Amino acid sequence: MKRSTIVAAAGAVTLLAASPAAAINTYNAQPAPERTEVGAYLALWDTTGDGVPDRFDWRCSGTMVDDDTFLTAAHCTDGSPAGTRTFVSLEEDVQSLLDEHADLTPSAQADLFLANGWVVEGDPHQDARYPGPASDTADLAVVDFAGRDVTPADVWDFTPATLPTAGQLDRVGGTTLARAPWTVVGYGTAEAQNGPGGHTHPGGGVRLKASEGFNALTKSWVRLSINESKGYGGACYGDSGGPNFVTVDGQQVLGGTTITGDVPCKATNVVYRLDTAPARAFLTPFVTLR
The missing domain is CATH 2.40.10.10 (Trypsin-like serine proteases)
Known part of the structure; x- marks a missing residue:
């Protein structure tokens, strides 16, 4: 699943209708005028x-x-x-x-x-x-x-x-990343809502933010929890490409970009790391890296 606004629904590809309502999700989310x-x-x-x-x-x-x-x-x-x-x-x-x-x-x-x-x-x-x-x-x-x-x-x-330095998340390590605050920001839709005909994802087009919890670090990905019961929010359709900030070494950095997650947007946000050699190789022609 990719979290652009084009999603599969009822066997067809449909562009979600959006309205100025909740984005990111409807739980544990806040406006983000400062971002x-x-x-x-x-x-x-x-x-x-x-x-x-x-x-x-x-x-x-x-x-x-x-x-x-x-x-x-x-x-x-x-x-x-x-x-x-x-x-x-x-x-x-x-x-x-x-x-x-x-x-x-x-x-x-x-x-x-x-x-x-x-x-x-x-x-x-x-x-x-x-x-x-x-x-x-x-x-x-x-x-x-x-x-x-x-x-x-x-x-x-x-x-x-601020982009991370080369291999910064690896150097920090999972134990520290699990204690660090993570914040997702984006313009995406809300989590799945039940209704006639099945699930819909209302809202979107408004910048919101939510806290997330750390689950795991792999070679290319960070897996983040968006579990409501733990006080977290998270990303959904239309949040693709948006930032997931983490505070490490006393500085907030853009740890990765939202890419995918679970279909109803209620459990996991899967984030593409920006501190890896391949990511930095792509960014180098456009940005001066630390």
């Missing part, structure tokens, strides 16, 4: 193949890791139709803006968002190794603004997230 480095990944694309864009919407989450680089997941950018345009917004509530201007055509919506400084257009690049094996899917991408006249730093005030 100004965390944003939404949006796209304008053609779903019918007639060459006319007919959808402008948020797809995933991500993080500014310097003034002109937005880190997200490769499965958010992969397979986009020819002519797809890519945008990033650091607005706290993207969905309300979309709802307010739903009477416009998708192209007109995108133009309005650009004119009002609600999004900035960039260039997506994904890890050439994607999709790799389950042990290391190489599920990383960036939206790069280095070649653009306007960058997110020209529009919003934010401090880029």
Whole structure:
């Protein structure tokens, strides 16, 4: 399961309808106005193949890791139709803006968002190794603004997230990581809700945060608990590419990006590590690493 907003439901692939309600999940989650480095990944694309864009919407989450680089997941950018345009917004509530201007055509919506400084257009690049094996899917991408006249730093005030040093999570070790505070941030939908016809995942498009618990560290992944009974929250659809922060060595770092988890979004968040050699090799052309 990949946590973009495109999910399998009732045997079909459906783009979830979103409304300005809960994201991340409905339990143990809070607004995150202070996480100004965390944003939404949006796209304008053609779903019918007639060459006319007919959808402008948020797809995933991500993080500014310097003034002109937005880190997200490769499965958010992969397979986009020819002519797809890519945008990033650091607005706290993207969905309300979309709802307010739903009477416009998708192209007109995108133009309005650009004119009002609600999004900035960039260039997506994904890890050439994607999709790799389950042990290391190489599920990383960036939206790069280095070649653009306007960058997110020209529009919003934010401090880029701090990436980990090489092998930092291994050096810290599982015992310390289990005691460290973990925080997930994103724009995704809520956990599964029962209703007529089965499960739905309401909400999304609003930046929220929640605490998580550490489960395990592997060569490429961090497994985090989102168990409600333990006071944790967690990620769901649309949180893909978003950050999972951990405080280690007295500093909060972006330990990994949300990639997958359990289908109802009630147990586990599986996070792609950013301190490994393959992850750092992908990031090196875009970001100055510590």
